[in-house]
Amino acid sequence: MVTLKDISKATGVSVTQVSRALGGHDDVKEATRAKVREAAARLGYRTNAIAKGLKTGQTGFVAMVIPSDIDASGREIMFDMVVGISQAISRHGLKFLLHVVDSDAQVTGAFDLLFHGGGIDGFILTELQEPDPRVAYLQDRNMPFVVHGQYPGRPHPFVDLDNFRVGEVLAGWLLDAGHRRILFLNGQDHRIYSSTRTAGARHAFAVRGIDPSTLDVAHGPMTQDRGRAVALDRLRRPDRPTGIIAGNTMLARGVWDAAAACGLRIPEDLSVTAHDDVLAQYPASGFDPVPSVTRSALHAAWAALADTMSQTIAGGDPEPDSGLLAPEAVPGLSVAPPPAGSSRG
């Protein structure tokens, strides 16, 4: 292994100055720095992360702890998350660690193990639930962490899509076109993003003087199958919805299927709005007509997450509310006034 001492010997510069030269400190003569850099490159020097970690107390490892008993719909989205986050973390020169435990109950124990005994600098939390003990646990023990999502009542470093705004916009488009019987195909129950989107949608109702309780919200996994099934069920009722909000593009695909199955045209007979996470596997392309969507790339969220993580580890408290990502509102051709025959609710 090539060490600073080797470079020191090779150049005649002290270990201290070699360290400072490579570390970019400013009390090193340019000529010296060049000489050191050259020798480091020539000898194939690589900073020993462990030694550096011992001195600085930081290793550059960021961990995410997940239970192995995730349900089928969770696993699919989880892998995309893991890949996206890992990539974003690597780009910041940090290293991503995935730690799998047997059950939810063991997650907090793993935090302790990894942080105190394992040289982990910080944690990433996703898929927040209500209630979720993880946030309080980490806060109480002063372990650095960043959340994808926000936990109510406890300010903490986070990155999150403005889900309230998403619900507001998607519902607003339908309401403004004249729809009153609206179905919201939302995500899993007890997920905070789901309820925040519902709140945003209901807010859109309220500011227009429409009773928010008339919004029909259906919770569940965000899959094409479920989208089709729930939409089909509702569309076959006599007082069928004239507008549907889809939580993501997979649910939207299910709605398109259901509309086709019922012989309903979009947007003439049924208006649809959706949120688009810009995932490669769930492209928003191929829809006819082009849907009206709120759009926010998940990979942008991962990048922001990595950024906030690296700030948090460095000790700088990120500014509150800086983590809220605004969705882009992209009107398409999937919204029209409700069909004349439909009675207004």
Added chain:
Amino acid sequence: MVTLKDISKATGVSVTQVSRALGGHDDVKEATRAKVREAAARLGYRTNAIAKGLKTGQTGFVAMVIPSDIDASGREIMFDMVVGISQAISRHGLKFLLHVVDSDAQVTGAFDLLFHGGGIDGFILTELQEPDPRVAYLQDRNMPFVVHGQYPGRPHPFVDLDNFRVGEVLAGWLLDAGHRRILFLNGQDHRIYSSTRTAGARHAFAVRGIDPSTLDVAHGPMTQDRGRAVALDRLRRPDRPTGIIAGNTMLARGVWDAAAACGLRIPEDLSVTAHDDVLAQYPASGFDPVPSVTRSALHAAWAALADTMSQTIAGGDPEPDSGLLAPEAVPGLSVAPPPAGSSRG
């Protein structure tokens, strides 16, 4: 942070002896060891992995490097792998690290980065292909690694299902029942496990004096949809196969679907054998009739993999061939002689 020095102060035992007491060395009086253990527990001591790593040169981190551009069918299996491996690794007191790079080409670079600069003890390789530069790269640079699978021509630490035997048994059952027109629904092309299973199946043909080239092998992702599609295509031909080998239970499900669609009964009109990985998400239950399978739990492979990894890191070369896992042969009710009307091929 609680250190050895703190325990030393609290107990009056030297740092050296505290270290040895906790480390399980034998030149420590039992009374002393108990006193030290008590103090460690009381103060909440946890070994500092970084400091230990600096001294011993090992960190307990094991990494797996994957490219982000895996195809859809790959992602599904990959997540199960990652979860299974991570869990098995944790159980050995090691820590699992998932590192995602943008493309295949960047994998070897990541090896260097993680090993030399990142304090990674060793690597786990899965999904071997032909050719695959990773094995030679790690071998040439003396980085410890364990492979799930075997690379031809280069002995290396590995854990693998005996895929030759799987092909041999699954084909043998059909041949011994009298089948001659057999379809093998195999895994992805260029995957070593696929070709090894094919070789095993062809060997079963050869030892029975039957022309191995009459075996029809179809490569592709191991999904229910593909199983149905390929089976349907073959079953509709005039010289349809009378026996089908399914590479896993999902493919088998597709075969069951296809048989139903063609009005064929199993096993009266069509015999089927399959391999069962014993995955929770792809249960082998719910089949009627119970299929004849070779069975080998993937999670047993992960456990063996973690075991071999920990030996390899410790410097002990695991015995060659100790990594080959024998499948269990579990006859069911899905194999019968071919229907009388079918002409023998």
Added chain:
DNA sequence: TATGTCATCCGAAACGTTTCGGATAAATAT
């Protein structure tokens, strides 16, 4: 001349652990 400023440098200590090479005293062997 004496003092201060500046750029550049370096020795030594520190991070927490493990381990080498003995030290001590008691028990046993000669």
Added chain:
DNA sequence: ATATTTATCCGAAACGTTTCGGATGACATA
């Protein structure tokens, strides 16, 4: 009695890095 073994212990060095607290000489200022 002395020599040897045994059980138990400890100081100090080492791993590779960063950083504190100065040191040095050149130059400008008073």
